[in-house]
Amino acid sequence: MSVLASFRDSTRAKSILERIRARRTGPVSVMEFCGGHTVAIFRSGIRSVMPEQVRMLSGPGCPVCVTSNADLDRAAALAKLPGVILTTYGDMLKVPGSHESLAQVKAQGYPVEVVYSTLDALKLAERHPDRQVVFFGIGFETTAPAAAAAVLQAQAKALKNFSICSVMKLTIPGAKALLSMGEVRVDGVIGPGHVSSIIGAQAWDFLPNDYGIPVAISGFEPLDILAATDAILRMIEEKKPALVNAYSRIVKPEGNRKAWNTVQRVFTLHDASWRGFGDIPASGLALREEFAAFDADRRFAIDIDPAEEHPACRCGEVLRGVVTPPECTVFGTVCTPEHPLGPCMVSSEGSCAAYYHYQRQAT
Amino acid sequence: MKEKQILLAHGSGGSMMHALIRDLFLPAFDNPYLRKGNDQALFDTPSGRIAFTTDTYTVQPVIFPGGTIGELAVHGTINDLAVGGARPLGLSVGMILEEGLDMDLLEMIVQRMKQASEEAGVPIVTGDTKVVERGSCDKIFINTSGVGIVPEGVDIDGANARPGDAVIISGSIGDHGVAVMSERRGLQFSTPVVSDTQPLHKLVKRMLSVTKDIHVMRDPTRGGVATTLNEIAGQSRVGIEIEEERLPISDAVMGACDLLGFDPLYLANEGKLIAILPEALADDVLAAMHGLPEGRGACRVGHVIADKPGIVRMKTGIGGTRIINVLSGEILPRIC
Numbered sequence: 001m002s003v004l005a006s007f008r009d010s011t012r013a014k015s016i017l018e019r020i021r022a023r024r025t026g027p028v029s030v031m032e033f034c035g036g037h038t039v040a041i042f043r044s045g046i047r048s049v050m051p052e053q054v055r056m057l058s059g060p061g062c063p064v065c066v067t068s069n070a071d072l073d074r075a076a077a078l079a080k081l082p083g084v085i086l087t088t089y090g091d092m093l094k095v096p097g098s099h100e101s102l103a104q105v106k107a108q109g110y111p112v113e114v115v116y117s118t119l120d121a122l123k124l125a126e127r128h129p130d131r132q133v134v135f136f137g138i139g140f141e142t143t144a145p146a147a148a149a150a151v152l153q154a155q156a157k158a159l160k161n162f163s164i165c166s167v168m169k170l171t172i173p174g175a176k177a178l179l180s181m182g183e184v185r186v187d188g189v190i191g192p193g194h195v196s197s198i199i200g201a202q203a204w205d206f207l208p209n210d211y212g213i214p215v216a217i218s219g220f221e222p223l224d225i226l227a228a229t230d231a232i233l234r235m236i237e238e239k240k241p242a243l244v245n246a247y248s249r250i251v252k253p254e255g256n257r258k259a260w261n262t263v264q265r266v267f268t269l270h271d272a273s274w275r276g277f278g279d280i281p282a283s284g285l286a287l288r289e290e291f292a293a294f295d296a297d298r299r300f301a302i303d304i305d306p307a308e309e310h311p312a313c314r315c316g317e318v319l320r321g322v323v324t325p326p327e328c329t330v331f332g333t334v335c336t337p338e339h340p341l342g343p344c345m346v347s348s349e350g351s352c353a354a355y356y357h358y359q360r361q362a363t
Numbered sequence: 364m365k366e367k368q369i370l371l372a373h374g375s376g377g378s379m380m381h382a383l384i385r386d387l388f389l390p391a392f393d394n395p396y397l398r399k400g401n402d403q404a405l406f407d408t409p410s411g412r413i414a415f416t417t418d419t420y421t422v423q424p425v426i427f428p429g430g431t432i433g434e435l436a437v438h439g440t441i442n443d444l445a446v447g448g449a450r451p452l453g454l455s456v457g458m459i460l461e462e463g464l465d466m467d468l469l470e471m472i473v474q475r476m477k478q479a480s481e482e483a484g485v486p487i488v489t490g491d492t493k494v495v496e497r498g499s500c501d502k503i504f505i506n507t508s509g510v511g512i513v514p515e516g517v518d519i520d521g522a523n524a525r526p527g528d529a530v531i532i533s534g535s536i537g538d539h540g541v542a543v544m545s546e547r548r549g550l551q552f553s554t555p556v557v558s559d560t561q562p563l564h565k566l567v568k569r570m571l572s573v574t575k576d577i578h579v580m581r582d583p584t585r586g587g588v589a590t591t592l593n594e595i596a597g598q599s600r601v602g603i604e605i606e607e608e609r610l611p612i613s614d615a616v617m618g619a620c621d622l623l624g625f626d627p628l629y630l631a632n633e634g635k636l637i638a639i640l641p642e643a644l645a646d647d648v649l650a651a652m653h654g655l656p657e658g659r660g661a662c663r664v665g666h667v668i669a670d671k672p673g674i675v676r677m678k679t680g681i682g683g684t685r686i687i688n689v690l691s692g693e694i695l696p697r698i699c
Contacts, residue, residue, distance in 0.1 A: 002614040002617070002618075004614065004617050004618060004621060005614075005617075008680040008681070009680070010608065010680050010681060010682060013680065013681035013682065014681075014682065017681070017682070042685060043626075043679075043685065044679045044680065044681055044683060044685075045677075045678075045679035045681065045682075045683020045684050045685045046681065046683055047683070048683040048684045048685070049681060049682055049683045116548070222679070222680065222681045223681075226681065348624060356688070357686075357688045358685040358686060358688070359685065359686065360686055360688075
């Protein structure tokens with residue numbers, strides 16, 4: 001059996017599922033914060049095998065989805081500046097802003113390039129010294145180290161044509177904002193795997209300590225998620241909320257200090273605007289004064305109109321776990337992956353996309 | 364050829380174009396139909412129905428692990444005929460060349476087409492060449508069309524799937540998509556994935572020798588197995604259920620997909636077919652398929668149901684259920 005297949009093994013899955021079904025927890029809601037988990041759960045059909053008493057909820061962990069329309073509009077405006085090449089991750093292209101998506105901006109002839117990492121954007125800047133390469137940087141703690149490294153490299157190479165428009169966000173302030181709002185009942189949390197590999201498993205111990213909510217850090221294979229869910233249900237059953245690292249092959253308690261120190265060296269915290277949440281204090285990463293030369297927001301003066309939301313789009317509530325995608329009246333009818341009204345329908349980690357692709361009429 | 368690169372004059376209709384045809388295309392594709400030098404090829408037709416198909420190839424890069432745009436253009440059109448149950452008679456080749464195209468590259472691609480055509484036993488019977496200004500196309504685009512004869516008694520149609528039918532795939536899926544994608548992104552995997560480009564008409568002939576009662580056949584190219592199964596479910600107004608554990612996916616393709624965030628069900632294949640046929644015939648057809656290299660990996664992956672018409676569902680490895688949707692948007696542009 002290959003390594004991958006061993007994490008998808010049906011015999012082991014069945015034995016964990018038997019344990020899950022035997023847990024006496026009563027009705028509980030378990031939320032995954034990470035969009036990667038949302039997709040993995042849908043792809044492997046985990047929701048369809050969970051006992052009725054275990055309700056699985058998706059949280060705000062899709063970085064594309066929580067990007068506000070104001071930030072999307074800013075990216076579109078940057079792409080239209082003369083001499084600028086806007087670079088970003090492929091997932092951002094189809095996301096509708098107030099009036100248009102970056103894919104539509106690109107179709108109008110403005111240079112919008114898809115890159116796989118910030119470092120690719122840096123290479124593009126080196127290849128085009130006569131152009132200004134702007135990286136529209138979205139993401140959580142996972143992508144921030146590469147962005148920070150790119151800024152340091154750009155500084156070392158004294159590049160004058162590379163900058164970042166940072167809309168990167170931190171997961172923990174987002175999680176705290178969601179729990180503090182008290183709109184949804186969360187009895188247990190599947191903790192993000194990749195984010196935790198950077199910030200460390202310990203970063204999540206506020207969940208049991210401050211909120212009394214058990215958390216299990218999970219990998220992304222079906223067996224990882226089942227094992228983490230079982231650990232959460234066990235803690236609920238035993239009424240002993242704690243932090244469990246069920247992804248210890250990747251995640252260390254302290255995380256990747258070197259990567260995180262690099263992030264802290266380049267970025268500082270600021271109040272960031274999240275779709276569905278509004279401004280969350282100290283939840284975003286902005287370039288430090290020392291690196292102002294690489295800050296697109298300081299380098300380019302742009303003027304954008306106030307952002308507008310589509311009145312029918314309920315992505316904000318979906319991100320807070322208040323409604324599920326099928327509860328949105330435009331889901332799958334007016335709003336589809338081909339004609340999205342909001343980001344959750346087009347991001348590869350979006351809840352609406354996961355429902356649309358994997359769950360409609362499955363049962 | 365004297366010139367090292369394609370010039371606009373190579374498509375002008377004048378002497379340079381005739382030299383290109385005389386010195387490169389005719390010797391490579393040589394056969395009695397071409398030798399006649401007419402504006403069309405004439406076939407004596409045996410009894411049966413005529414199958415006719417066309418496809419245009421724009422794959423980028425033009426050389427990828429396991430193949431080039433040349434054999435892809437030959438195999439792809441042969442396969443579109445074959446999965447209709449047709450015996451291919453001949454192909455046309457229309458080439459659009461970019462001014463400045465490297466002559467060595469063109470010769471290499473033409474040689475690959477010659478080889479593919481000879482190995483398949485399907486002649487290239489007519490052709491056309493155009494040259495466009497630099498920047499108006501990317502190196503080379505190739506259109507191939509093909510005609511074939513469907514024998515009496517064969518009725519393969521996307522609308523013919525019936526509840527109870529078995530769903531068969533002729534071998535591992537996702538290889539072509541991963542091969543092209545990894546080449547385009549400069550990725551190298553420890554186990555290289557090569558394109559599965561190959562002709563399927565001999566495999567189809569073998570299958571039809573077991574039974575003519577094959578209901579549906581398709582080659583899951585762009586959009587992959589997922590999109591093809593959805594097309595069939597829609598055309599036949601039936602449900603299709605497949606099992607994740609039965610899907611033939613190599614470890615290398617699985618690993619690459621995990622790394623890149625792709626689903627092998629949506630990746631293109633260029634030498635695989637999906638067949639839907641009565642369950643009672645499935646074992647015999649599979650046994651016959653296993654006798655040919657292109658069918659060695661053939662297996663049953665699911666079945667057709669009456670419930671949920673138009674919907675394709677998959678039983679996942681852990682025992683869950685999810686739907687398999689059509690491809691939305693583009694995973695990869697220009698992979699064939």
